[in-house]
Amino acid sequence: MALLTPEDLANMTNALVENDRLITELTDYSLDGLCRKIYGTVPRNEKIAIIPVTAGNGIIGSFSESLLFTVQHFGMDGFITENTDVAGYYEAVTNGADIILMADDLAYIAHNLRNGKIAHNQICTGRIYAEILCHAKDYADDKDVLVIGLGKVGTPALETFLNEKQNVYVFDVDSKRVDEILTDYPVFKYDPAKEPKSFFKIFEATPCADTICESALKENSIVSTPGIPLGISDELIEKYKVRVVSEPLGIGTLSMLYDVFD
Ligand code: NAD
Ligand code: 2YG
Ligand code: MG
Secondary structure, eight states: OOOOTTTTTTHHHHHHHHHHHHHHHHHOOOOOEEEEHHHHHOOSSSEEEEOOOTTTOOOOOTTHHHHHHHHHTTTEEEEEEOOOOOHHHHHHHTTTSSSSEEEEESSSEETTTOOOOOHHHHHHHHHHHHHHHHHOGGGOOOEEEEOOOTTTTTTHHHHHHHHOOHHHHHHHOHHHHHHHHHHHHEEEEEEETTTOOOEEEEOOOOOOOOOSOGGGGEEEEEEEEOSSOOOOHHHHHHHHOEEEEEEEEEHHHHHHHHHHHH
């Protein structure tokens, strides 16, 4: 898995605020309002503990701080434990934490200690970035959506689109993965070389740049993408007046928290 770097998180606070503004413009829901709608949950003064984890490649500078910013920005009560790992877990629980946020190199989870619910970042990130497109008010009647990247984030996004009755077109550089997806889900293959098609709604979750080609775009397309780095060039954004929802950590984190709330 591609790991976040402190550079990815350098502008995270501004990006979260700016993306919340854009999501509200596109959907008429603020980010927390959209989470409330799709999960049917609300925060109830839970105390959220963020535990830094040293396993594997270790602490990522600004990771815990970015989670704390997200929690507090949306009016919730959070703290970063002074200790890391197991000692941090003990500190969190003995200090009354209701929800634990912690990540190693393989999994970033939210665990609600009161109701037992657990959430995984990849699933919740795919889901919220997909729901943003499903709720795009300008394109409520256009059901076609392109999904680029069919991995651990893209697959739950695809499932969300199908649940929301969208027509899903899929692309991945790994043709075996495309074949698996075509076998398992009622989706269409997107093949820009043989059959170009353009979309108002594009979801992207790959670790590569420039995955979104010009022929996939329409004037005023919306790209909703957790992928790092960004999959669309500045030139194409400008040329097609594309609105891009993209932020490295906070949107997915809020989605995880609403997934484990009551
Ligand atoms: P993954 O490795 O499980 O899946 C990535 C998929 O993209 C693979 O199927 C791969 O074959 C495909 N791919 C790679 N290059 C491609 C290309 N050029 N064109 C089309 N498909 C291509 O990874 P993942 O866990 O699904 O994560 C995807 C991206 O999302 C990563 O960049 C990850 O860092 C990022 N991510 C961001 C957030 C966030 O909050 N912004 C959260 C989780 C993951
Ligand atoms: O506690 C810490 O500082 C570290 N142990 C956190 C490690 C997180 C590793 N995971 C990633 O970098 C991501 N691919 C998942 C994070 C979700 C948002 N992109
Ligand atoms: Mg995010």
